[in-house]
Amino acid sequence: MKKAKPSLSLDTFDLAILRILQQDATVPQRLIGESVGLSAPAVQRRIKRMQNDGVIASQVAVLEPGYVGLPLTIVAEVELKTESGGRIDEVKAEFLQAEEIQQCYYVTGETDFILILLVSDMAEYEAVTQRLFFGNENIRKFKTFVAMDRTKTSTCVNI
Structure with a gap:
């Protein structure tokens, strides 16, 4: 099991992106960008960084x-x-x-x-x-x- 990591520096854009992804990880980055006030490439870079840092542990389908x-x-x-x-x-x-x-x-x-x-x-x-x-x-x-x-x-x- 993964151990809790020290909190990384996440800004308000990162947190807004994470809120959206937690609800639906299939939302296009363009729409995420429109929602949080960033360009799609900026959203993509932030998501990639959070994946590499372990903030985003995985993207999965939640089954019933x-x-x-x-x-x-x-x-x-x-x-x-x-x-x-x-x-x-x-x-x-x-x-x-x-x-x-x-x-x-x-x-x-x-x-x-x-x-x-x-x-x-x-x-x-x-x-x-x-x-x-x-x-x-x-x-x-x-x-x-x-x-x-x-x-x-x-x-x-x-x-």
């Missing part, structure tokens, strides 16, 4: 999971037995490889990880628990929450 056979969203809290001796990195690596895990957060408190998983049904989730949780001797316990509704999901950062 149900349409691709993954209607079930699971939130799981995972508690480890130990975080010492590189054990935490082993668990992180395993979670990074699991395609069912959409998001993974290493957190403070009693719980060590919060996972967001997308699965087709409870049988698939049970198989995931067998593989990731019961199959790992460093997992003390896990707690599952099944989302009844995806009330709000977003990839936007409030800027």
Whole structure:
């Protein structure tokens, strides 16, 4: 997982461009330029710089999971037995490889990880628990929450 980088010098034009791109990354640079008061080449240079600096991590299509056979969203809290001796990195690596895990957060408190998983049904989730949780001797316990509704999901950062 990527670590937070120190804040780069982003001006009001950069922030305005990012607001537009977060809503729709397919907006033509000419229209972005008209909206923020810059030429299309200036917008292109700024976008390229923000990509190179890592401000723009990627440009993707955000899918509705149900349409691709993954209607079930699971939130799981995972508690480890130990975080010492590189054990935490082993668990992180395993979670990074699991395609069912959409998001993974290493957190403070009693719980060590919060996972967001997308699965087709409870049988698939049970198989995931067998593989990731019961199959790992460093997992003390896990707690599952099944989302009844995806009330709000977003990839936007409030800027």
